[in-house]
Amino acid sequence: MHAYRSHTCADLTKTDVGATVRLSGWVHRIRDHGGVLFIDLRDHYGVTQVLCDPDSPVFAEVERVRSEWCIRIDGVVKARDESLVNPRLPTGEIEVFIRDMEVLGAAQELPLIVFGDQEYPEETRLRYRYLDLRREAMQRNMTLRSDVVASLRRRMWDSGFREYQTPIITASSPEGARDFLVPSRLHPGRFYALPQAPQQFKQLIMVSGFDKYFQIAPCFRDEDPRADRSPTDFYQLDMEMSFVTQQDVFDTIAPVIAGVFEEYGQGARVDAPADWPQIPYAEAALKYGTDKPDLRNPIEMQDVSEHFRGSGFAIFAKLLEQDGTQIRAIPAPTGGSRKFCDRMNAFAQKEGLPGMGYIFWRAKGDEMEAAGPLAKNIGPERTEAIRQQLGLGVGDAAFFLGGKPQAFERVAGKARDVIGEELGLTEKDRFAFAWIVDFPIYEQDEESGEIDFEHNPFSMPQGGMEALEGNPLDVKGFQYDLACNGYEIVSGAIRNHKPEVMLKAFEIAGYGEDEVKSRFGALFNAFHYGAPPHGGCAAGIDRIVMLLADEMNIREVIMFPMNQRAEDLMMNAPSEPSSDQLMELSLRVIPQD
DSSP: OOSSOSSOTTTOOGGGTTOEEEEEEEEEEEEEETTEEEEEEEOSSOEEEEEEOTTSTTHHHHHHOOTTOEEEEEEEEEEOOGGGOOTTSTTTTEEEEEEEEEEEEOOOSOSSOSSSOOOOOHHHHHHTHHHHTTSHHHHHHHHHHHHHHHHHHHHHHHTTOEEOOOOSSBOOOOSSSBOEEEEOSSSTTOEEEEOSOSHHHHHHHHHTTOOEEEEEEEEEOBOOOBTTBOSSEEEEEEEEEESOOHHHHHHHHHHHHHHHHHHHSTTOEEOOGGGOOEEEHHHHHHHHSSSSOOTTSOOOOEEOHHHHTTOSOHHHHHHTTSTTOEEEEEEETTOOSHHHHHHHHHHHHHTTSSOOEEEEEEEETTEEEEESHHHHHHHHHHHHHHHHHHTOOTTOEEEEEEEOHHHHHHHHHHHHHHHHHHTTOSOSSEEOEEEEEOOBSEEEOTTTOOEEESSOTTBOBTTHHHHHTSOGGGOBBSEEEEEETTEEEEEEEEBOOOHHHHHHHHHHTTOOHHHHHHHSHHHHHHTTTTOOOEEEEEEEHHHHHHHHTTOSSGGGGSSSOOOTTSOBTTTTBSOOOOHHHHHHTTOOOOOOO
16 A cells, blocks of 8 residues: 555545545544544545444543644545535545554644634734634635646647746846846856746747747746735746737737636636627727726716806816816716715725815606705706716716816725615626727826836837827827736737837837947847737736636735735745855945945
């Protein structure tokens, strides 16, 4: 017999009754029923009930075991009485009578309980992650993650792609986040960087003539943490193709993503790729207040500025006298009660705004009337025009935010989500996808007036060189994201592969020719040697698994994540280097006040 097990804890059935078996695993739960000890023995695959009574030669030893001890048992498979069968377990028809036992690893008193659904502080869970990972939900999440990665790989190979690895130690590159720098021992005072993405390398692979590339790529960004983003490192399905248009990329990656969601989405409806809308960035901002809209929610915001211009509501009327201002309405079907309107107004105040104006419509005899402070201030004609524009009726409401869109869009988008959830308008059991297209290439700093890249600096501008001769803020890129249920899960672009266009694009953002050649020399030089048109994208694996696992926090689907402060509490990172290490790297730490 094998040293540790003849079967896993999920294998045994009634067909094994009478067999002598060996199992190894962890003591999941112990029950003492009048001198008969029942143990749920757990391994990665499942649970088997084992038992021991005073007739067993190792009864005294079994009495000593405690929760989460790792043990090996030898025993005989017995059929359970019909009344004691557990239909929820694959092994629920049998139990194993213990004849011999060996303690493989005893456990001290546990800082968190593995059995059950008790909640523990995140600090405890991350410090003892190896225990946290033993819990059923975490085992399920990590298995799902592994299966999703395997499925992505298979689907990419089936689509004619090959996987190539790119360097982990490389040069710094402006990808929209801060680099993690790595000091060089051999070149004192100089630094490598961990790649924010394999961006330049995958483009160089296209220039090298490989045509189709993909990689399950680790990426490193020194970012502020969020619930849907790791502050240090993450994994993405990275892909690139030559001789393609934007639509070609969509047609290639969409079936891969849809297939994975259909395979692991637990029966939730997955919109067919042919039905995924392509929404311009400006339209997404207007209708949804975000470039990653949750389309399970049918609410679409609208510009209602004209109804407030010169109206009796002085706050909005005066706002509209300023350039670049707007009033937007968020329709709220079935939200027409003062209680709900007051609750949403309080929500806006918690988000840092003075509040949200509202109008709700109610029955008055055989007619309908508009109620709320706004309705009184702007009069019946304007409120009726707003109602008709928004397509609302009795029992409905609308909420209003005003100012410069960049100042209120984020809160408006969150309010739309909250309204959809609270009023039961947002569909459950569905994955709703949308391509967001026509991103602006540049943005302008309001204080300094300086122009910089809004997104990926390597995107091809729509219109090429001619577009770059006009107002930079009007230039759109062949750049796109894929949103699903309120999260960005894919981002990509058709690349700028022409050196003269590349120089002009970086010049607008304040990068001189010498700096471009210094920072992107390999890519710039390669474009002088017959670079093909190419493009691609990257899909965030952590975020995809988070959606499939129906988790709200990305740390629930990462094996060993950092905490909110970018600390690894289990491994005590980041840690202070020794004096010898600093000396070897020609570095000195400046004490912080």
